[in-house]
Amino acid sequence: MKTIGIIGGCGHVGIPLGLALAHKNFDVTLFDINTAAVEQINHCILPFREEGAAEILRAHIAKNLAATTDMRRIREQDAVVFVTGTPVDEHHNPKINDVIKVIKTYLELMTKDQLVVLRSTIFPGTTDLIINLLNDAFGVTKLAFCPERIVQGKGIEEIFNLPQIIAPSSEEAYQEACLIFSKISPRIIRLAPKEAELVKLITNTWRYLEFAAANEFYMMVENEGIDFYTVYNAVKADYPRAAHFPKAGLAAGPCLFKDTMQLSAFYQNNFFLGQAAMLINEGLPNFLVRQLEKKMDGISHKKIAILGMTFKANNDDIRESLSFKIKKQLEFKMAVVLISDPYLNAAPPLDEVLKQADGVILGTPHDEYKNIRLAVPFVDCWGFWNRVHE
Template identity: 30%
Template sequence: MARLDKREATIGIVGLGYVGLPLALAALDAGFKVVGFDINSGRVSAINQAEQVINYIGADVMRAAIDSGRLRATTDFGQLSEPDAILICVPTPVTKHRDPDLSYVSNTAETISKALRTGQLVVLESTTWPGTTREIVQPLMESAGFTVGQDVFLAFSPEREDPGNPHFGTKTIPKVVGADDAHSRDLAVKLYEQMISKVVAVSSAAAAEATKLTENIFRSINIALVNELKMVYAAMGVDVWEVIGAASTKPFGFMPFYPGPGLGGHCIPVDPFYLTWKAREYGMETRFIELAGQINTSMPRVVVDALAEALNQSSGKGLKGSRVLLMGVAYKKNVDDTRESPSLVLIETIEARGARCDFHDPHTPTIPPTREHAGLTGRTSIQLTAEAIADYDAVLVSTDHDAVDYALLQANAKLVVDTRNVFARLGLPMDRVVKA
């Protein structure tokens, strides 16, 4: 506790991605020494050379962090005995059958157990079902001969990152912390209080795990609702974005959510299914969650159907044989994160129906490797020029990056299918623009 108070502790971060790297920088800003661990040797090398590895974390920030002498990255997990606190920020994906894949968590916990020493605090940040910390991580730590709460300490504190959010970052988003013994909870709270503006302690690790799931399930269900409303209102000739804007003027009882071409990112498309899976162990059904998942995963197909109809109405052409330009492969605006991006599904679906689909993305020049969309790996973004735009039969806006010249698109595209309402939002002419 004293080492945390004096900020003399060394913090270990396992996983240096969109969660772990910002957390490492927050710990560094708080005055701690930080050792980052990652299995990706290329990323580790890039970080140690102060290169920009996430588009919204500038090279100047990385250079200052490395030049401080208090941050280093390594692939050597044998050094896990060095940190006083180890924060686990590894992926928790689902399988193709939407079952939890906790292999990254269990493998990391097992690796930590081999290097564990008395007095260390381990905190799991990866989103997971309630009970994971107690049922999976704790037994692995205790298999090394330690007693959690006495010799070593264990807590759960869910990551709440919103990549690229200009208003809230790691240090300003309140941190929920839960543990199954008072000493572990107090240590974890003390650690995060040095780094984060507000810490919210809850009674158990399971309560903290459930908190994160609840946040993302709330978003998933409400996004599914407006996606369904979009389809219903479109059939009635009503603009859902106009309706949401009008409803948002009510100062109470309404919170705006917006439709889109599907869900992306690591959290909202994935996390709800961790609870549906665990609920079955208790003989419970999660019908709202599963229905929301069905609606949201169906949206790329709905969008491609709308694209095909718009092509037919505007030019008499079918989708087969057409050339389509997709705007944005990142899952959200102004970031380079393609995890679970519906844009990748859109490209595959469009091409499965006989069209050619290229893309432009100012933040993602090349599609990175993914398990689900291996055939798209290495495809590169086209240069956006008036001549290039005019060569396509349709432009499909999937991700509304601010860095795109939408006026150029509007002036040169034969047809625009807009899933983000960006043209109306910017006040651009709506001729040749179809909302979807």
């Protein structure tokens, strides 16, 4: 097991995995249709922020790591890892066929001796469908579903520390997947495919539910005119059973919402807790806009700044960010919206935005905003400025 090809390799999951495997001396090729990202990688530039990734990229690029759009080289790989995703559509239904379509596209470039690894988050039952697909094509399947569970931005650190789940189609597939993942992971957990598919979805959904609980408490307490973080800090103070109670915040990004909706579809839409979490988390932007509206006695024609447009702090990823939902709702109420974000090149400088703003909503608690002192009304559901402003 020497050569590993990653399909979708220049994305947020493919790059940390590719770097980790190159660091452990595998020959890694990142296959991607995104020509710009492929060129960036080959020029030793990361297409997005990922802590600790630049050093590994520098050490391995053009040695045992390369990116390419030339898919013919897939057939040269000992193992082929698929990391393209299963999104949900506009009705919140998983587009199960997306990952299957990608695999079908590359079937004629694959060989029956290769280990196929599914690393994407997939709808329960998809691994078995793909095993059947490969059986039909090759008469045999050597496949393992090995879900990625890293948190975005800290993937490099986490990939070497998290246990790796392996759900194989056969003993041979298990042994070969272990040869790869035991090099980067401290512990292997063997499961059946559907068990592993559920582990991945439940992991992300659990996080989404935790944020929803915090967000509903935030809205409940603030609605009463009481400062949420006074209550929150008292709940948590030296009280071990509340140690993991997260702060309120915009729960967004490409995974948590989508995976909760996948689990809901899997449970034939009986997943009331998941649906409630979606309503709460997706309803928070509206609550924040109304909070500011009350504080300012109306926002029509006033200049409102949103600080932070990315979906999480100190990161440059805007996918599914709820700051854009806030922007849309402010515009609907005829406010003049100003945006700021140190990670977006197109956004105007923070000083300029703050000079003009009549009111502020904190969209993302980037470190760059820590020392801001505001003289205008603001809304901060994250509790980021809470103590600073007392």
